[in-house]
Amino acid sequence: MRKRRFTSLQRGGLLLILGILLLVTSNFVDELRSYQGAQVAVYLVAISSIILLTGYSGQISLGHGAIMAIGSYAAALAFSLWNISFEFAILFGMVVGTIAGFILGVAAARLSGPYLAGTTLALAVGLPTIADQFKVLGGEQGLNFDIGDAPGWIKRFEGSDFTQYRWFFWLMTLVALGVVWAITNLLQSSFGRNWRAVSNNPVAASLAGINVARAKVLAFTVSSALASLAGALFGILLGIVTPSAFPLTLSFTILTGAVLAGVGNLAGSIVGAVVLVAIPEFSGALSTHLGNSQKVTANLPGLVTSLLLIFVVLFRPEGLWPKKVWKRSRQLNN
Amino acid sequence: MNQGLVISDLTIEYGAIRAIHDISFEVKPNELVAVIGANGAGKSTLLRALSGMIASASGGATWNGQSILKTKPEELVRRGIVHLAEGKSVIPELTVAENLALGGLRRRDKSDVATAISESLELFPILASRLEQRADSLSGGERQMLAIGRALVSRPKLLLLDEPSLGLAPLIIDQIFNALNHLRTHLGLSILLVEQNALSALKIADRGLVLNLGALVKNGLAAELLGDADLRDSYMGF
Amino acid sequence: MIFIDTLLLGISSGAIYSLMALALVLVWRSTRIVNFAQASQAVLSTYIGYEITMRSHNYWVSLPLAILFGAILGSLIDFLFMRYLAKRAKSGPIAEIAPVIATLGLLGLLQSIIGLIWGNSFLQYPTPLSGKGFTFGSHTIPFSPQNLFIVLATAIVLLVFGGIFRFTDLGLALRAASFQPEIAQLAGIRVARIRNIGWAFAGAAGAVAGAVITPTSVLSPNSLDLLLVSGFIAAVMGGLDSLVGAVIGGLVLGVGFSFILQYVGSSVTFLAGFFILVIVLLIRPRGFFGHQVGRHA
Numbered sequence: 112m113r114k115r116r117f118t119s120l121q122r123g124g125l126l127l128i129l130g131i132l133l134l135v136t137s138n139f140v141d142e143l144r145s146y147q148g149a150q151v152a153v154y155l156v157a158i159s160s161i162i163l164l165t166g167y168s169g170q171i172s173l174g175h176g177a178i179m180a181i182g183s184y185a186a187a188l189a190f191s192l193w194n195i196s197f198e199f200a201i202l203f204g205m206v207v208g209t210i211a212g213f214i215l216g217v218a219a220a221r222l223s224g225p226y227l228a229g230t231t232l233a234l235a236v237g238l239p240t241i242a243d244q245f246k247v248l249g250g251e252q253g254l255n256f257d258i259g260d261a262p263g264w265i266k267r268f269e270g271s272d273f274t275q276y277r278w279f280f281w282l283m284t285l286v287a288l289g290v291v292w293a294i295t296n297l298l299q300s301s302f303g304r305n306w307r308a309v310s311n312n313p314v315a316a317s318l319a320g321i322n323v324a325r326a327k328v329l330a331f332t333v334s335s336a337l338a339s340l341a342g343a344l345f346g347i348l349l350g351i352v353t354p355s356a357f358p359l360t361l362s363f364t365i366l367t368g369a370v371l372a373g374v375g376n377l378a379g380s381i382v383g384a385v386v387l388v389a390i391p392e393f394s395g396a397l398s399t400h401l402g403n404s405q406k407v408t409a410n411l412p413g414l415v416t417s418l419l420l421i422f423v424v425l426f427r428p429e430g431l432w433p434k435k436v437w438k439r440s441r442q443l444n445n
Numbered sequence: 446m447n448q449g450l451v452i453s454d455l456t457i458e459y460g461a462i463r464a465i466h467d468i469s470f471e472v473k474p475n476e477l478v479a480v481i482g483a484n485g486a487g488k489s490t491l492l493r494a495l496s497g498m499i500a501s502a503s504g505g506a507t508w509n510g511q512s513i514l515k516t517k518p519e520e521l522v523r524r525g526i527v528h529l530a531e532g533k534s535v536i537p538e539l540t541v542a543e544n545l546a547l548g549g550l551r552r553r554d555k556s557d558v559a560t561a562i563s564e565s566l567e568l569f570p571i572l573a574s575r576l577e578q579r580a581d582s583l584s585g586g587e588r589q590m591l592a593i594g595r596a597l598v599s600r601p602k603l604l605l606l607d608e609p610s611l612g613l614a615p616l617i618i619d620q621i622f623n624a625l626n627h628l629r630t631h632l633g634l635s636i637l638l639v640e641q642n643a644l645s646a647l648k649i650a651d652r653g654l655v656l657n658l659g660a661l662v663k664n665g666l667a668a669e670l671l672g673d674a675d676l677r678d679s680y681m682g683f
Numbered sequence: 684m685i686f687i688d689t690l691l692l693g694i695s696s697g698a699i700y701s702l703m704a705l706a707l708v709l710v711w712r713s714t715r716i717v718n719f720a721q722a723s724q725a726v727l728s729t730y731i732g733y734e735i736t737m738r739s740h741n742y743w744v745s746l747p748l749a750i751l752f753g754a755i756l757g758s759l760i761d762f763l764f765m766r767y768l769a770k771r772a773k774s775g776p777i778a779e780i781a782p783v784i785a786t787l788g789l790l791g792l793l794q795s796i797i798g799l800i801w802g803n804s805f806l807q808y809p810t811p812l813s814g815k816g817f818t819f820g821s822h823t824i825p826f827s828p829q830n831l832f833i834v835l836a837t838a839i840v841l842l843v844f845g846g847i848f849r850f851t852d853l854g855l856a857l858r859a860a861s862f863q864p865e866i867a868q869l870a871g872i873r874v875a876r877i878r879n880i881g882w883a884f885a886g887a888a889g890a891v892a893g894a895v896i897t898p899t900s901v902l903s904p905n906s907l908d909l910l911l912v913s914g915f916i917a918a919v920m921g922g923l924d925s926l927v928g929a930v931i932g933g934l935v936l937g938v939g940f941s942f943i944l945q946y947v948g949s950s951v952t953f954l955a956g957f958f959i960l961v962i963v964l965l966i967r968p969r970g971f972f973g974h975q976v977g978r979h980a
Contacts, residue, residue: 171780218961221968225717228783229919230960236912237954359908363787370784410798410904419790421764425771426787428778434911496869522871530869538862539855547859547870550852599871 119296125347132282145276146348147388152283153344154384156290158368159377161339163294166375167296168330169310170219174231175338176362177238178215182208182339183346183357187254188247197347204343212335216328235362239354253353256346261339280303283344290337296379297333306330341365367420373430382432390415447509448493449473449635450603454556455504457487457494457659467504468661470654472603477629477636479646481666482656483679488639489531491656492605495637496528497521508603514601523551525602531639532611534592537581541572544580544591548598558598565594568624586617593624603635604628611644618642647671688825689754689945690938695830697937698837702892703907703914704921704929706885710757711923712861713881714765719786721889722911723793724760726904728753728890728896730801733808742810749849750890757886760789761879797904805901814899829899836895840888841930847884848926857881909953911939916956920963922970935959 132149146258157179164170186204189195195203208356215234219227241250260275305326308316308407317323321342346352364387372383401407423431450472457465465487472478480488494502497518506514508526518528527547535544544589549558564571575583581589589609596604606625610618626649628634640646647653654671655663663670670676703721710718732749736742768785812828848854859867860877868874892914893907900906917936921928936956943955963970 165780171783173783179839181806218965223726223968225711225923226919226968226970227963228717229915230957230964232912233916233953233957233960236909237951237957240950240952240954244948359912366780366784366787370780374780406799406802410795412797413791414795417788417795420784420788421792424781424788425768428771428781498865498869518868519871519873520689522869527871528869530866533863533866534869536863536870537861539859543855543858546852546855547867547872550856551873552873595870 119292119299122295124293126292130285130288134281142274142276145280149276149344149348150388151278151381151384152287153341153348153367154290154368154387155287155380155402156337156344157341157365158380158383158387159290159294159406160334160341161365161369162372162374162377162380163298163306163337164334166377167298167310168306168327169313170327170331171221171224171228172231172331172334173228173231173362173366174215174235174238175334176357176359177231177235178208178335178338179342179361179365180239180357181211182342183256184242184248184254184342185339186343187256187352189348190258191255192247198241201340201343201347203341208339208342209332209336210302210354212339213328214334215335216331217408219331220324220327222290231362232359235359239357242354247363249353251354253351253356255350256283256352257350258347266267270405279348281346291377291380298377300327302329304364336412347433356434364416367416370420370423371431373427373432376430376432379430379432381429383432386419386431390419447474447602448507449476449509450637451505451507452495453505455491455494455502455506456497457499457502458502459490459499463659465494465502465656465659468659470661470664472635472637474602474635475629475633475647476651477625477638477649478635479643479650480639480656481641481643481646481653484641485658486656487659488628488656492607492637492639493530494529496526496605498528498530502639522599522601525600526605527596527599527601527603528605529592529596529607529609531607535580535583535588535595538579540577540579541583541591542576544570545595545598548595553600557600561598561600562594565597568597568627569594571678586613586621589613589617589621590624593621597628597632599636603637606636606638608639608641610640610645618645622646625649626644644671684822685945689941691824691830693938694934695826695833695852695937696915696941697934698834699892699896699910699933700913700917700936701930701933702837702840702888702895703910704918704933705844705926706761706889706892707914707918708791708923708926708929709844709881709888710887712916713857713878714761714769714861715917716765716782716786718885719911719915720760720789720793721786721885721914722905722907723790723797724753724756724886725893725904725910726907727756727793727797728886729808729893729902729907730797732890732894733806733897734879734901736808746894749894750887753890753893754883754887757889758879758883760886761882764789765882766875768880772915794904801904803904805903805906808897808902812898819868833895833899836891837930840891841926843887845926853877880900912953913956914928916936916960920960920970922967922972925970925972928970928972 143279157175161175164172182204185207186200189203190197191202218230222230243250248254260278290327305321308319308321309323309326313323349356368383368387371386372379391412394415398407452471453469454467455465455469456463456467474580480491490499493499495506495513497516502514506512508524513521513526545562549561552558571587572591572594575587580588583591609621622645625636625638629636638646638650647667647670650667653665653667654661655676663676664667706721707718710716713801728749731752732745735745735748739745768781810829812832814827814829816823816825816827848858856872856877857880859870860872860874864874892910896910897906913936914933918929920935921932936959939955939959940952943952
C-alpha cells in the first residue's frame with residue numbers, strides 16, 4: 112500500500128499558501144504576464160479534466176473543446192441574458208456541461224478506443240455550428256461575457272490600479288488550485304480507486320465487483336464538469352464567447368497539454384499548462400530572430416507544438432516532468 | 446546429411462527470471478522427441494526461443510549446423526522450422542483454404558504449393574469439405590489439423606508443436622498423434638513435441654525429455670521413460 | 684428533380700469521404716492505428732501534384748506521380764516513425780492514446796512544414812475537366828464531368844484494393860498480418876514489411892482523394908482537415924475493418940449531408956454527422972461491418 116503523505120486538510124493548506132504566494136507575485140508583473148497567468152490557470156483546469164478522463168479511467172476524448180464550449184455558452188447566456196452574478200453564471204455553466212457530459216458519457220461507455228475518438232471528434236467539429244442556428248446564441252458575433260473589474264473590497268484592499276487582468280489572474284488561479292485540491296481528494300477516494308482499477312484492467316475490475324460502465328460514465332461526467340468550468344473561465348478571460356473560440360484545434364491543444372503533462376500525472380498538468388502558454392511566446396521570439404517572414408510566423412508555433420508532442424510520445428511517454436522526479440522532490444521537501 | 450537440431454547449454458531469461466537453464470539435447474532427422482513436465486517447467490518458453498519469438502536466449506541452438514537463435518520466426522520458416530503455438534495457430538478470420546495458402550505464400554515453387562495443399566487435405570480429409578468456411582467455425586480438433594496442414598504446405602523439416610492435444614477429445618487426440626507419427630515415419634520430419642499429455646506423447650515419440658523448473662532432468666528413450674516408475678508418479682499421473 | 688440533384692451531389696461528396704475512409708481503414712487494418720496524419724499526407728501529395736501540373740501543364744501527368752509520392756510518403760512515415768513508436772510508449776496511461784497523439788503530432792508537423800514551404804494562402808489547382816453540370820434539355824444537374832471523375836476514381840480505387848485484398852497473395856498476407864500478426868509471423872509472413880505496404884497503399888488512396896477533390900475547392904495546408912473528419916466518421920460507421928464498410932459509410936454520410944444541406948441548412952451538417960454516427964454506434968457499437976464480438980481494439 113502506498114502511504115498517504117498528506118491529509119486532505121494539509122494539502123489544502125499547502126495549496127492555499129501557494130495561492131497566496133502567486134497572488135502576491137502578481138503585484139510585480141505586468142499586464143501581459145497576468146493575462147498569461149490566468150491562461151495557465153484555465154489550461155490547468157482543462158488539462159486536468161483530460162488527465163482525469165484518460166489517465167485515470169482509460170477513455171479518450173477528442174471533443175473536450177466542445178464541452179468547454181457548452182460550459183462557456185451556458186455561463187455567458189446566464190450572465191448576459193438573465194443578469195446573474197458571474198459566480199452563479201460559472202456554476203450554471205458547470206451544471207449544463209455536467210449534464211451534457213453525463214449524456215455523452217452514457218454513450219461513451221459503450222464505445223471503445225477509436226469509436227469513442229471518432230464520436231467525440233465529430234462533436235468537436237459539429238457543436239460550435241449550433242451557434243449559428245439559434246439567435247439567442249449570438250451567431251458569429253457571440254455573446255458578451257465581460258464580468259467587469261474586481262469587486263470593491265478587493266480594490267479597497269489592493270488599490271484602485273488593480274487591473275482587470277490581475278483580477279482574472281487572482282480569480283482563475285484560486286479556482287484552479289481549488290480544482291487541484293478537489294481532484295486529489297477525489298482520486299484518493301473509492302471513486303479514484305475504482306477508476307484506476309477500471310483503466311488498468313476492466314475485466315479484473317468487473318470481477319472485483321466494480322460496475323465498470325458506471326465508473327466510466329462517472330469519470331466522463333466529472334471530467335466534463337471540469338472542462339465546462341474551464342470553458343466558463345475561458346469565456347470570462349476572452350470577454351466574449353464566439354464559435355471561433357472553440358475550434359477543433361482547442362480540443363487537440365488541451366490533449367497536447369495533457370500529454371506534455373504525462374497523461375497519468377495530475378501534478379504534471381501545471382507543466383503542460385505553462386508549456387502551452389509558453390509555446391506562442393517562444394515561437395514569436397524565435398520567428399523574430401529568423402526574420403519575421405509571414406510563412407515562419409504563421410507556422411512556427413504549430414511546428415514547435417508538433418515536434419514537442421512527437422518528442423514526448425517517443426522519448427518521454429511519462430510526460431515532460433515525470434512523476435518520479437516530482438515525488439522525489441516532494442520527499443526532499445519533507 | 447542433415448545434422449538435425451542441436452541444443453547446447455541453452456539458457457533463456459524472461460525478464461529477471463531464468464526460465465531455462467543450461468540444457469543440452471538433440472533432435473535427429475526423422476526423430477520425434479517429446480518434451481514433458483509440469484506447468485511452468487519452461488516447455489513453451491523453450492519452443493518460443495527456438496522459433497525466434499523470444500530474443501533473450503544464450504548458448505547454442507543449431508539446425509543443420511547453422512545457428513537459429515535470434516533469428517526472426519519468418520526466416521526460420523524459410524529454413525524449414527515451423528512453430529505451432531499453443532491454442533492459436535490458425536487465423537480465425539480467414540477461410541480454411543486461405544489458412545492453408547498462408548503456408549505457401551513465400552515459396553517460389555507454386556506448383557509444389559498446390560501439391561502440398563492437396564497432400565494436407567489427403568492427410569486431413571475433413572478439411573477438404575470445409576475449404577470455404579472461416580476457420581473460427583471449426584472445432585478445436587479441426588483447427589489443430591488445419592494448423593498442421595498449413596505448416597506442411599511450407600514443406601518444413603522440423604516441426605515445433607506446443608500442446609496440440611490441449612482441450613481435445615481422446616479420439617481426436619489419437620487422430621492427430623497418428624498423423625504426427627505418419628509425418629515422422631513417411632515424410633521424414635523431425636518433430637519436437639511439447640505435451641502435458643505425457644502418456645500419449647511418449648507412445649509415439651522416439652525419445653523423451655523431462656523438464657523441471659527449467660532444468661533438463663531426464664533424457665532417454667521413450668520406452669524407457671514410459672517404464673520409469675518415478676516419472677509415472679510425478680508427471681504422468683497414472 | 685431537387686431530390687435527384689441532391690442525391691447526385693451526395694454521391695459525389697460521399698465518394699470523396701469514402702476515399703479518405705479507405706485510406707484510414709487500410710492503415711487501421713494493418714496497424715490498429717487511426718492515422719490522423721492522413722489529411723496532411725494527402726495535402727502534401729496534392730502540393731506535389733500541384734507543382735508538377737504547374738511545370739508540365741498537364742494534370743494527367745501529375746496525377747500518377749502524386750499517387751506514387753503519396754505511397755512513398757506513407758511507407759516512409761511507417762519506416763521512420765510508426766515502427767519506432769510501436770516499440771515505445773507501450774505501457775502506462777499514455778499507451779492508450781499514444782498512437783492518436785503521435786499521428787496528431789505528425790499531422791501538425793507535416794502541415795507546418797507545408798506552410799513553411801508553400802505559405803498558407805489558398806492555391807487554385809484546376810483540372811482539364813469541366814466543373815459545369817451536365818445538361819439534359821433545359822435542366823442542368825449539379826453533377827459535372829469533374830464529379831463523375833471523382834465517383835469513377837473512387838470506384839477504381841475500391842476495385843483495385845478490393846481485388847488485391849481478395850485475390851492476391853499480397854492481399855492474403857495483408858489480411859493475415861492485420862488480423863493476427865503473431866500467427867502470421869509464425870506462418871512465415873514478414874509482418875513488418877507487409878504493414879509497410881499497407882501504409883503505402885493508404886498513402887496512395889489519400890493522394891487520390893486529395894488530387895480529385897482539391898480542384899473542386901482550394902489547396903492550403905489544412906484544406907483536407909474536414910475531409911479527414913468526414914472520412915473518419917465514415918470509416919467508424921463502416922466498422923474500421925471493412926473496405927466495403929468504408930465506402931458505404933462514406934456514401935451514407937455524403938448523401939446524408941447533402942440532404943441536410945438542401946433541406947435544413949448548411950451550418951448544422953457536422954452536428955448532424957455527429958448524431959448519425961452516435962445513432963449508428965448505439966445500434967452497432969463497432970459499425971456496420973465491424974466484428975461485433977471477440978475483438979479488442
